[in-house]
Amino acid sequence: MAGNEISGYNFSAIEKKWQSYWQENQTFAAPDGLDKPKFYVLDMFPYPSSEGLHVGHPEGYTASDIVSRYKRMKGFNVLHPMGYDAFGLPAEQYAVQTGTHPQVTTAKNINNIERQIKMFGFSYDWSRRLATTDIDYYCWTQWIFLKMFNSWYDPIADAARPISELIQKLENHEYMVSPTGEIIYDTTHPISVLAGEPVGTFKYQELTVQQQRQIIDDHRLAYIAEVPVNWCPKLGTVLANEEVNSEGYSERGNYPVFRRALKQWMLRITRYAERLLEDLEELDWPESIKIMQRNWIGKSTGAEVCFAIEGKDDEVIEVYTTRPDTLFGATYMVLSPEHPLVAELTTDLQRQAVLEYVRQAARKSELERTADTKEKTGVFIGTYAINPVNQERIPIWVADYVLMGYGTGAIMAVPAHDTRDLEFAEKFDLPIIQVVQPPEDVDWHGYVDEGIAVNSGPYDGLTTAEFKKKITDWLEEQNLGRGAVNYKLRDWLFSRQRYWGEPFPIVHCEKCGTVSLPEEDLPLELTETDDFTPDISDDPDSVPSPPLGKLTEWINTTCPSCGGSAQRELNTMPQWAGSCWYYLRYLDAKNNQAPFDKDKERYWMPVDLYIGGAEHAVLHLLYARFWHKVLYDLGWVSTKEPFVKLVNQGMILGEDNQKMSKSRGNVVNPDTVVEQYGADSFRLYEMFMGPLQTVKPWRMQDVEGVYRFLNKAWRMIIDAGGSVHANITDAQPEGEALRRLHKTIKKVTEDIETLAFNTAISQMMIFVNEYLRLEKRSKKAMETFVLLLSPFAPHIAEELWQRLGHPVSLAYETWPSYNPKLTIDPEVELAVQINGKTRAKITVPADSEEKTIEETALESENVRSHLAGKTVRKVIVVKNRLVNIVAN
């Protein structure tokens, strides 16, 4: 099987030859700002793991490479770059275990993976290569972080703005400050406090320096907050929700994760929830990915409602509900265990039980808290609330099925029409009152859909939608509530207690608080150490101690603001940071004055085609969109969205139809395949397996098929002696052969446009099978075929192109065009059906008149015998397709 024959298709020699040709001639370097239309084709860059590439990587890379090569031949200036997402836990875990510096491991892994990527002959512009761990890359990651730290979200402009503008507006008294520390943007109206007295406001200057700083820090897009986080003592770090699986274990390493309140860096992505949701509309992305993002953002509309507390005039409980129309059915309330009013509202009699419950809830791991989904728990706190719509006295409970992080952390429970409340009410014997009438034959117990209001006083008979509107208006009039929107999306937990990540360009100063480094001081280099080990423990109560904390010399520095002594921030950024903007750095990878040049950004952006795995459906793609929007608001990028079109390649399974994994022993190593069959066969096979977007199993046997095809293509042009085949003549192709050529150009062109590479390859196979049988082959047809093949199997195509007499690479040859007339056969075979069953075939000239077709069909012998004794009722003729005779 190996191509060792001297005169035959010797893929290893050919592939080596052309890869060095491309490199020496810089064939795929993309000049900036050419006077050509641009096309930006982006791959999701890989994490350089020690295992190297698996066969899933080159699937997407081959698809994007085909498009890149095709677009170049179509006259586009194509940007097609590659790089490495190189920060991250695995290299660091390895460092902790072996003492090898992550830098060393990472460099080694990048070398290996780059060797692999290069062996496929992808047409990357390697001069733009980057790794997120490069100092001149993360310098600008830090720079973008500073932009976020020094920005706030202006609700009036509905955009991020420099924080200096906020300070200025506060100083000028355009904005005031409420006693609770909130900013009052509209100073012409006194603030209204729900069910309370309007209260006084402060001028910024009336606040202490500490208070001023607090206000400002609370509005930065990057801020520090004490939040319940996922603490993983075994990794010695906190993890984002997304890095914890549903069983409550870390995705990396599968260690238990505990909930703890810790001070962490956060990014205010929630302010962008609405824009991230809205702007999805205009994107050419798979609908399933858009839906996943929508669900992740989780917008809901409803109302916030105030419930008075019996015996307490100075407090109310605010709840959020999407069903204000069920207010009359609220029979109890629930506060989440973390709710600030729990302590205050608990009666002495219940205090011990409640405190115990709250303490337990706080200690519960994510696992325990979600595992017992069936058994609801909770404790009555001893106090009652008053239902504002009917003055009913309803008990207040504390229960961990209500989450502090969503809505107001408190709910009104409507057991009749909410599954969770129903479960809880049944367990604790709380009253269940129907307030929605479902359609006939549907039980109202636990009916959660819309219906007609009942037991709702004056509102009886209203539909859910009408009721919602009326009651929300009423609540607003009474100052008891208002319409409200909520999102499931949470702010992004942005710090890790690890060594191998971007250091925060931040110092903590006793006098000045949290202070950012000036931009000129960037990069803040990750300092050298040989002690990467965070304090790892089995104790969920252990205190995080980042490895950077051991580097006393590095930690102690001077405050850029006051010059006094200060300490550096000890956390580092999460792996996602680097991948949030790499597509922008490619535009200008060597710039050391700015992250990228604005003119280059305007020329190249947006990304026209982004190909990668669906596993990044929400996280990477949402985070990157968020950063992009921040940069857009601050005037650094010119488009609202980074990625116009997104395609997810489907996973490649092992031969056993299972996910490839080391433990199953079904992993296919691309190196072996390339060695056996060559890169061109590898590329071709990955594209021929099936549609790019679907999941499909690897079958080593099938690689043989495309390999044979390339051999046939070779033999079609090159004879046994190694010269161009004597059958190839300068004559123009004619007849059937000419039509086959034009059909092939059409099919391959259209299929590349729609990323249907598998059927494009089928068509080329048909072409080769047919032309191999011809006595004489037109050179023009051979050249055209080689050009069509070249995006798929570029090495063999270049070699054949050269042997056909062209000294220069075909990479910038004009893509073949076809004559539509030559894609149609002069005669067509039609099926003749009787009552929908095919009974005969007839051959007629293309585009024959319906009448002629009908006549020819009825003359056919088999048709006549089937029609014997029947009456023809109707004849349907579909031109160039079939005839259907209806008879009985």
Added chain:
RNA sequence: GCCGAAGUGGCGGAACUGGCAGACGCGCGGGAUUCAAAAUCCCGUCCUGGCAACAGGGUGAGGGUUCGAUUCCCUCCUUCGGCACCA
């Protein structure tokens, strides 16, 4: 539980906008070439019956719309992916 995608020969898959189901490839069977093999070439290959012409069945299951359904509609089953107490 909710959301999404998909079910077609022995296998991967193809089928425009409702118009001949199974293109192309793998595998398998038969033959040619060869001392022999590899490679290559030719013929066959959805299932059942038949030497054949041909007939019947057939795109997860059941129903519907239609002259005609892999394609559109309803119900159900299975597999995969995502989310999971979000009020």
